[in-house]
Amino acid sequence: MAFLDISAVSKSFGSVSILRDVDLSIEEGEFVVFVGPSGCGKSTLLRMISGLEEISAGTISIAGEVMNEVEPADRGAAMVFQSYALYPHMTTFENVSFGLRMAHKARDFIAGRVNEAATILQLEKLLMRKPGQLSGGQKQRVAIGRAIVREPRVFLFDEPLSNLDAELRVQMRAELTELHKRLGTTMIYVTHDQIEAMTLADKMVVMAGGLIQQAGPPLTLYDDPDNQFVAGFVGSPKMNFLAGQLVSADAGAVKLSGVGGAAEIALPIGGVGGGARAVTVGLRPEHLTIAGDDAPGELQGRVTLVEELGAESFVHLTAADGTPMIVRARRDAARAGSSVRLGIDAGRALLFERDGQRIRGSLTQQ
Amino acid sequence: MSPMRKLRRFTLWTALKWALAIAIALVAVFPIWWMINVVFAQAGEPVSLNPRLWPTSLGAGLDKITTIFAETGYLRAYGISILYALLTIAGVLLVGSLAAFEFSLFEFPGRKILFGVVLLALMVPTAVTIIPTYVLVSRLGWLNTMEGLVVPGLASAFGLFMLVQFMRAIPRDMIEAARLDGAGHFQIYWHVVLPLCRNALVTLAILTFIQTWGNYMWPLIVGTKEELYTVGQVVGLFNSPLSHHTVDTVMTANLLAAVPPLIFFLIFQRQIVQGIAMSGSKG
Numbered sequence: 001m002a003f004l005d006i007s008a009v010s011k012s013f014g015s016v017s018i019l020r021d022v023d024l025s026i027e028e029g030e031f032v033v034f035v036g037p038s039g040c041g042k043s044t045l046l047r048m049i050s051g052l053e054e055i056s057a058g059t060i061s062i063a064g065e066v067m068n069e070v071e072p073a074d075r076g077a078a079m080v081f082q083s084y085a086l087y088p089h090m091t092t093f094e095n096v097s098f099g100l101r102m103a104h105k106a107r108d109f110i111a112g113r114v115n116e117a118a119t120i121l122q123l124e125k126l127l128m129r130k131p132g133q134l135s136g137g138q139k140q141r142v143a144i145g146r147a148i149v150r151e152p153r154v155f156l157f158d159e160p161l162s163n164l165d166a167e168l169r170v171q172m173r174a175e176l177t178e179l180h181k182r183l184g185t186t187m188i189y190v191t192h193d194q195i196e197a198m199t200l201a202d203k204m205v206v207m208a209g210g211l212i213q214q215a216g217p218p219l220t221l222y223d224d225p226d227n228q229f230v231a232g233f234v235g236s237p238k239m240n241f242l243a244g245q246l247v248s249a250d251a252g253a254v255k256l257s258g259v260g261g262a263a264e265i266a267l268p269i270g271g272v273g274g275g276a277r278a279v280t281v282g283l284r285p286e287h288l289t290i291a292g293d294d295a296p297g298e299l300q301g302r303v304t305l306v307e308e309l310g311a312e313s314f315v316h317l318t319a320a321d322g323t324p325m326i327v328r329a330r331r332d333a334a335r336a337g338s339s340v341r342l343g344i345d346a347g348r349a350l351l352f353e354r355d356g357q358r359i360r361g362s363l364t365q366q
Numbered sequence: 367m368s369p370m371r372k373l374r375r376f377t378l379w380t381a382l383k384w385a386l387a388i389a390i391a392l393v394a395v396f397p398i399w400w401m402i403n404v405v406f407a408q409a410g411e412p413v414s415l416n417p418r419l420w421p422t423s424l425g426a427g428l429d430k431i432t433t434i435f436a437e438t439g440y441l442r443a444y445g446i447s448i449l450y451a452l453l454t455i456a457g458v459l460l461v462g463s464l465a466a467f468e469f470s471l472f473e474f475p476g477r478k479i480l481f482g483v484v485l486l487a488l489m490v491p492t493a494v495t496i497i498p499t500y501v502l503v504s505r506l507g508w509l510n511t512m513e514g515l516v517v518p519g520l521a522s523a524f525g526l527f528m529l530v531q532f533m534r535a536i537p538r539d540m541i542e543a544a545r546l547d548g549a550g551h552f553q554i555y556w557h558v559v560l561p562l563c564r565n566a567l568v569t570l571a572i573l574t575f576i577q578t579w580g581n582y583m584w585p586l587i588v589g590t591k592e593e594l595y596t597v598g599q600v601v602g603l604f605n606s607p608l609s610h611h612t613v614d615t616v617m618t619a620n621l622l623a624a625v626p627p628l629i630f631f632l633i634f635q636r637q638i639v640q641g642i643a644m645s646g647s648k649g
Binding site for chain 2: 074088
């Protein structure tokens with residue numbers, strides 16, 4: 001049994017179902033990130049682990065002990081809130097030590113723990129200040145300090161960086177990774193920002209519509225998504241999705257026609273059954289190349305916009321059938337208004353059913 | 367519009383505002399000033415053929431004050447009034463904040479209906495409830511006791527309403543953070559919610575003081591014995607038609623009753639104005 005086990009958990013508010021039959025195992029020391037669009041149930045799941053939200057059905061257990069009826073404070077979980085939730089009338093010291101004071105710990109013990117946390121988070125000079133006198137990043141550190149002193153078995157972070165500016169967010173992200181290495185404690189982190197998820201997670205859990213769409217290491221989700229939602233959600237710019245017709249399939253490849261309106265392409269995905277039907281081809285922006293005028297290219301597109309980022313450029317195009325696409329290209333690769341041919345890295349292309357399910361070939365390496 | 371005309375409009379408008387403000391202030395201050403004028407003067411002087419608008423004799427005023435303190439139960443009435451006000455404030459804050467804590471931050475069956483009842487109570491005029499309240503207090507054997515004076519005033523629907531509105535603004539996260547920190551129900555109330563409501567509590571305390579100090583009817587009804595007379599009642603005795611006091615003695619008694627709230631107002635002026643703005647009521 002895993003360290004933290006979520007088994008067949010459901011949650012509904014009245015007749016509204018938020019989470020349906022969620023199963024997830026988290027190992028001790030893992031950094032797990034729940035990511036998904038707003039309303040997907042990720043925060044609710046986190047709050048259920050913390051005990052702030054009741055579990056409608058199923059069980060959540062930590063270290064083999066079922067937590068459903070255990071008081072939030074007794075679960076060994078500490079939470080960092082998006083709003084920080086610092087007590088404005090208390091100093092940093094009082095904020096950080098609140099939990100220990102509620103547990104009636106000895107004064108020396110409390111001071112020791114708080115100082116230790118303050119050292120880790122570089123809060124030593126701020127201990128006598130109140131939240132109103134702290135910057136956003138400092139408040140965030142105090143909130144983390146409040147969690148650390150309790151020496152929890154699980155840290156829960158509910159979109160902790162979304163109130164910070166971009167630069168600080170990158171810095172805090174690095175600090176969180178550092179903190180995780182240092183403490184080695186299990187951390188569960190909720191965010192709607194897939195870049196945050198990619199950079200922080202050992203295990204990334206993509207959620208949508210109250211269901212876990214896929215869970216696994218970030219790069220696995222990036223390279224080998226289970227469905228079109230995960231494929232589109234993970235990665236920036238987004239994966240391109242082109243409609244097409246599956247014409248024929250054999251042991252080594254599938255042949256498609258009408259991809260993006262016109263192109264006929266073959267993908268090395270073997271062993272696809274089910275006969276001819278409408279499908280969707282998924283191509284990441286970096287798996288498309290802009291070919292020269294005379295070079296062979298499978299797809300055609302008209303360039304609508306070029307975003308120059310210095311090192312590279314994002315070329316926005318429309319395919320023959322009007323589907324928008326983005327190509328990650330070298331600098332000065334194309335000019336707006338021109339027509340270009342696109343080369344496909346066929347080995348990296350993904351195939352989806354029209355309902356979004358991934359079509360995996362039985363004979364390919366994936 | 368030329369700068370000149372703009373300036374003229376501005377000054378005219380400002381002058382009008384000032385004139386209005388001064389006029390209102392005069393109307394409000396004059397009675398108090400007149401009281402001081404009458405008390406600190408030889409008897410009859412301010413209203414003589416040659417009336418004076420300013421005090422002329424400090425000694426005469428002090429004499430009158432000494433006489434009143436010496437010959438009536440005024441000092442004891444001060445004590446009773448202050449005790450009445452303090453106990454009521456303490457009770458209203460305690461009961462109100464505990465009830466508001468539950469109403470505003472927690473779900474429980476019947477919460478909406480109960481709160482509706484509270485709001486209804488807010489709309490019922492005191493005159494309607496005063497007889498049932500008297501009967502109840504009388505059955506409890508609380509006539510002519512401090513309990514009888516204080517307890518009926520503790521359930522302040524207005525105070526509850528105000529505190530509930532205030533506590534609703536406390537972020538849910540903060541309560542949940544405290545729960546995760548292991549704080550119990552009462553500890554959340556005591557360590558987190560009460561300190562965050564300090565401004566609202568101060569406001570409620572001030573409004574309760576003003577109301578209690580000026581409350582004439584209830585003390586008159588429930589405390590018929592001299593030992594429980596409040597300042598209001600003692601002043602009432604001076605004012606009664608059959609009393610043989612002269613105008614300046616009555617004025618002295620009135621002034622003495624007005625001094626504590628005046629001092630109180632000067633100290634808490636800012637909070638009172640804030641409080642009235644916050645509660646949207648004149649208390």
